[in-house]
Amino acid sequence: MWRGGSNTRTCKRRFFSSPTRSRHHRPPYMLHSRGSQHLKAMAEVDHLAAERATARFDVEEMKVAWAGSRHAVHVADRMARLVASDPVFRKDNRTMLSRKELFKDTLRKAAHAWKRIVELRLTEEEADLLRQYVDQPGYVDLHWGMFVPAIKGQGTEEQQHKWLPLAYKFQIIGCYAQTELGHGSNVQGLETTATFDPKTDEFVIHSPTLTSSKWWPGGLGKASTHAVVYARLITEGKDYGIHGFIVQLRSLEDHSPLPGVTLGDIGGKFGSGAYNSMDNGVLRFDHVRIPRDQMLMRLSQVTREGKYVHSNVPKQLLYGTMVYVRQSIVADASKALSRAVCIAVRYSAVRKQFGSQDGGPETQVLNYKTQQSRLFPLLASAYAFRFVGDWLNWLYTDVTQKLEAKDFSTLQEAHACTAGLKAVTTSVTADAIEECRKLCGGHGYLNSSGLPELFAVYVPACTYEGDNVVLLLQLASGKQPVGTMAYMGKVQYLMQCKSAVSSAEDWLNPDAIQEAFEARALRMAVNCAQNISQAASQEEAAGFYERSPDLLEAAVAHIQLIIVTKFIEKVHQEIPGHGVKEQLQALCNVYALYILHKHLGDFLATGCITPRQGALANEQLGKLYAQVRPNAVALVDAFNYTDHYLGSVLGRYDGDVYPALYEEAWKDPLNETVVPEGYHEYLRPLIKQQQLKLSRL
Numbered sequence: 001m002w003r004g005g006s007n008t009r010t011c012k013r014r015f016f017s018s019p020t021r022s023r024h025h026r027p028p029y030m031l032h033s034r035g036s037q038h039l040k041a042m043a044e045v046d047h048l049a050a051e052r053a054t055a056r057f058d059v060e061e062m063k064v065a066w067a068g069s070r071h072a073v074h075v076a077d078r079m080a081r082l083v084a085s086d087p088v089f090r091k092d093n094r095t096m097l098s099r100k101e102l103f104k105d106t107l108r109k110a111a112h113a114w115k116r117i118v119e120l121r122l123t124e125e126e127a128d129l130l131r132q133y134v135d136q137p138g139y140v141d142l143h144w145g146m147f148v149p150a151i152k153g154q155g156t157e158e159q160q161h162k163w164l165p166l167a168y169k170f171q172i173i174g175c176y177a178q179t180e181l182g183h184g185s186n187v188q189g190l191e192t193t194a195t196f197d198p199k200t201d202e203f204v205i206h207s208p209t210l211t212s213s214k215w216w217p218g219g220l221g222k223a224s225t226h227a228v229v230y231a232r233l234i235t236e237g238k239d240y241g242i243h244g245f246i247v248q249l250r251s252l253e254d255h256s257p258l259p260g261v262t263l264g265d266i267g268g269k270f271g272s273g274a275y276n277s278m279d280n281g282v283l284r285f286d287h288v289r290i291p292r293d294q295m296l297m298r299l300s301q302v303t304r305e306g307k308y309v310h311s312n313v314p315k316q317l318l319y320g321t322m323v324y325v326r327q328s329i330v331a332d333a334s335k336a337l338s339r340a341v342c343i344a345v346r347y348s349a350v351r352k353q354f355g356s357q358d359g360g361p362e363t364q365v366l367n368y369k370t371q372q373s374r375l376f377p378l379l380a381s382a383y384a385f386r387f388v389g390d391w392l393n394w395l396y397t398d399v400t401q402k403l404e405a406k407d408f409s410t411l412q413e414a415h416a417c418t419a420g421l422k423a424v425t426t427s428v429t430a431d432a433i434e435e436c437r438k439l440c441g442g443h444g445y446l447n448s449s450g451l452p453e454l455f456a457v458y459v460p461a462c463t464y465e466g467d468n469v470v471l472l473l474q475l476a477s478g479k480q481p482v483g484t485m486a487y488m489g490k491v492q493y494l495m496q497c498k499s500a501v502s503s504a505e506d507w508l509n510p511d512a513i514q515e516a517f518e519a520r521a522l523r524m525a526v527n528c529a530q531n532i533s534q535a536a537s538q539e540e541a542a543g544f545y546e547r548s549p550d551l552l553e554a555a556v557a558h559i560q561l562i563i564v565t566k567f568i569e570k571v572h573q574e575i576p577g578h579g580v581k582e583q584l585q586a587l588c589n590v591y592a593l594y595i596l597h598k599h600l601g602d603f604l605a606t607g608c609i610t611p612r613q614g615a616l617a618n619e620q621l622g623k624l625y626a627q628v629r630p631n632a633v634a635l636v637d638a639f640n641y642t643d644h645y646l647g648s649v650l651g652r653y654d655g656d657v658y659p660a661l662y663e664e665a666w667k668d669p670l671n672e673t674v675v676p677e678g679y680h681e682y683l684r685p686l687i688k689q690q691q692l693k694l695s696r697l
């Protein structure tokens with residue numbers, strides 16, 4: 001242990017001190033012909049081959065289980081390779097670009113992606129995947145992800161007929177302008193007004209205060225020509241609350257803002273590269289007039305005379321676009337998490353530290369039990385989020401079909417599940433990416449590891465589309481025990497049941513896990529309800545406010561139950577391929593027992609399990625980690641990510657990490673000159689001054 005975190009004994013050469021390198025210098029060993037041959041030979045070696053050989057399952061079939069179908073694997077593979085092989089989609093230099101260069105690069109990539117989509121006549125599925133693999137946040141995310149869905153969900157057929165073809169062909173570019181400087185979470189508190197003027201048959205859109213400035217919408221700052229703007233509808237002197245309006249912002253000729261419109265970018269954001277490719281914007285209106293038919297009128301209308309008419313549908317359908325995006329964010333959580341885990345698992349198999357004091361091989365860090373206990377639950381979570389994301393997508397489609405048939409009974413369930421799962425999966429994923437960075441030691445902190453940028457791009461997911469705490473508190477308002485709440489109907493049994501687990505192996509029984517998670521979630525909810533009524537002798541809202549920290553924990557317990565349940569259901573299905581089902585079973589158990597171990601306090605405090613049963617769960621968890629270990633690299637290979645998409649020298653498929661790290665360092669702009677800029681201004685005078693002082697002594 002005396003050697004500390006890095007093995008310095010083997011690192012004698014000072015590669016970075018060569019005084020002779022010019023602007024386009026190469027690393028010393030690459031200047032030498034034998035060196036470059038050596039590098040080439042190394043590149044052909046699969047450093048992870050031994051790891052891949054120990055896998056006890058069919059990786060190709062696991063790819064199918066992960067992607068959802070053979071067709072999905074095939075299409076994803078084609079699109080990923082298409083992007084990876086196109087130099088325009090290069091992204092290894094992204095963190096070194098200035099904000100302006102990065103933004104221009106985003107515009108270029110988006111235009112090129114569109115060109116390829118049209119040239120190759122890609123289907124919607126293929127185009128979505130191509131954009132995903134381009135992997136650079138930009139205005140197109142909001143155009144396709146929110147502007148188009150808002151018109152589809154809230155526009156009448158006539159409005160859809162008018163606006164969607166323009167959006168589909170990029171004749172207009174749209175964003176989603178809801179949040180304001182003063183209000184984001186509290187949608188009902190938005191201040192922008194849309195006042196109907198019956199004289200001209202127009203709405204007048206206005207920003208009455210500084211805090212009513214639209215603030216944050218992606219794509220608004222520099223790219224969008226149009227926006228769906230959320231504003232208070234005022235007609236006949238009455239305020240009817242928040243409604244959506246299509247508003248043109250910029251000229252379609254020269255992109256200049258239209259009269260009365262002030263707009264721009266809100267400034268640099270967290271991290272280098274990362275979300276700075278996106279032009280999140282500010283927007284103010286000074287009595288801007290739009291025709292009446294640009295109010296999105298599917299849910300409610302204003303007549304020519306100015307009468308407000310509300311269709312016979314729940315007003316919450318106005319929030320439909322957010323529900324749609326939240327469900328897609330859950331699917332994206334598994335993508336971001338699996339990328340981070342893929343990097344950390346592969347690198348942990350390559351990286352060696354300690355274990356030999358006599359020159360023999362050191363230990364792969366993946367063999368350390370602590371590394372496994374930090375990493376394998378994240379691997380299991382990636383699979384868990386993938387499957388719950390698929391289920392949520394099914395639920396969303398089902399609810400949408402019901403809504404079209406005027407059945408609104410499942411709307412609340414869709415809202416609760418999308419809000420809760422969005423909150424839990426994004427919070428876990430953001431923390432997990434940071435944990436993966438730490439799992440990669442010092443090298444994880446380099447931009448070339450891909451992890452800092454992945455974290456910086458991902459972490460706002462905890463805030464956008466609803467702050468996670470605010471969303472979790474929404475769950476607490478769920479009233480009826482339907483759908484995923486159905487277990488609450490078993491209240492009498494679950495309030496008094498005792499876990500039958502008496503050995504570590506008993507925790508492999510899915511019924512034991514399911515019951516423990518149901519009992520914990522239900523008892524926490526019941527405790528909250530009791531505490532709320534005690535805290536609020538007069539008013540429920542006061543008790544809700546008082547006990548909201550407990551409500552958050554109860555909401556998390558409910559969502560974790562959903563994730564565990566959907567994973568168990570997945571594993572119960574027919575899953576083809578040698579050993580695939582067994583691996584998924586093991587990961588499902590890792591996920592559930594890890595959550596149980598991490599939240600042991602909840603399970604004990606609610607009396608769902610005993611301390612001994614908690615210890616047995618942890619014992620079983622250790623055995624499961626040993627089972628996962630030989631399969632770990634193959635389990636991340638099953639994500640089927642190209643090196644381009646991973647964007648990490650540590651996560652390379654071939655595991656040839658060190659030459660890649662070394663080469664990457666030389667690409668930094670600081671290494672463009674041997675003597676740095678500023679030397680003559682600041683370093684030399686300093687050194688000379690000190691030398692002078694010393695010579696005087």
Ligand SMILES: CCCCC/C=C\C/C=C\C/C=C\CC/C=C/C(=O)SCCNC(=O)CCNC(=O)[C@H](O)C(C)(C)COP(=O)(O)OP(=O)(O)OC[C@H]1O[C@@H](n2cnc3c(N)ncnc32)[C@H](O)[C@@H]1OP(=O)(O)O
Pocket residue numbers: 135136137141142145176178179184185186187188218316317319320322323325328329332411412415457463464465466467470474477
């Ligand atoms: C590296 C490449 C990466 C590429 C990108 C990858 C992936 C990401 C993909 C897309 C994302 C891309 C970019 C991000 C873009 C971000 C966009 C945004 O952030 S848009 C703005 C989003 N804003 C919010 O989410 C605001 C949050 N607030 C709310 O949602 C609601 O106001 C709130 C807090 C839920 C409700 O507030 P409250 O005042 O209590 O409610 P109301 O009075 O309005 O309504 C109460 C009743 O309505 C029910 N309700 C609430 N919401 C919904 C809903 N969505 N659906 C159905 N029902 C809803 C609520 O339960 C109450 O019902 P009861 O009265 O109790 O029955």
Ligand SMILES: Cc1cc2nc3c(=O)[nH]c(=O)nc-3n(C[C@H](O)[C@H](O)[C@H](O)COP(=O)(O)OP(=O)(O)OC[C@H]3O[C@@H](n4cnc5c(N)ncnc54)[C@H](O)[C@@H]3O)c2cc1C
Pocket residue numbers: 142176177178179182183184185186215216217218275280460463464465466467468469470473
């Ligand atoms: C990268 C990014 C992209 C975005 N893109 C868009 C976009 O395209 N279009 C758009 O319209 N908006 C967009 N947004 C805005 C985003 O939707 C809001 O920031 C988000 O909804 C959170 O609202 P807020 O900023 O008002 O946070 P606040 O509500 O002010 O939250 C501040 C704190 O207060 C807490 N809090 C707030 N209310 C409660 C409560 N009732 N109980 C307990 N705690 C509470 C929160 O938990 C948080 O800790 C984007 C934001 C980001 C960061």
